[in-house]
Amino acid sequence: MIIIKEKGNQNIGQKLNAYKPPEIQTAPFHNPMQERVSLLERQIEEYKNLVHLLKWELSKKEMEKNYLKQAIADIKKSHFDNSRGAGRKPKFTIEQIDKIIKCRQNGDTISAIAQKYNCSTGLVHKLVIQKQK
Numbered sequence: 519m520i521i522i523k524e525k526g527n528q529n530i531g532q533k534l535n536a537y538k539p540p541e542i543q544t545a546p547f548h549n550p551m552q553e554r555v556s557l558l559e560r561q562i563e564e565y566k567n568l569v570h571l572l573k574w575e576l577s578k579k580e581m582e583k584n585y586l587k588q589a590i591a592d593i594k595k596s597h598f599d600n601s602r603g604a605g606r607k608p609k610f611t612i613e614q615i616d617k618i619i620k621c622r623q624n625g626d627t628i629s630a631i632a633q634k635y636n637c638s639t640g641l642v643h644k645l646v647i648q649k650q651k
Contacts, residue, residue, distance in 0.1 A: 609637060610645070618642060619649050 594612050610618070614635070621631050628646070632639045 609641065610635070615645055615649070618645055622646050 618631055618635060621634070622628070622642075626634075628639050628642045632642045635642070
């Protein structure tokens, strides 16, 4: 430690010891590992954004699917809905009618389908013809 006396009885040596030179700014040196880490971090952020976007699209599709299901249910209900309760009640549900149509499309005869569903051949024929229209 250097002790130099100055006027006013201050110790210049203490000032010199307390002095800190400014930090020297150096250009960042090339670090391939750090570059790879930052690249991977950017890719992770991109994938997170993509996942968020896909979740959003999925939720929109789910809402659309639910809307369409409800619309189909409303149409099916209106097909068989009779507000006064008048007339003959249908023998088959829409699902059963669809199965009958598929049997016919697969090549089953009308009489075989009628026996399978315990109904007349006329009814099976009527259902097949109605679905074709």
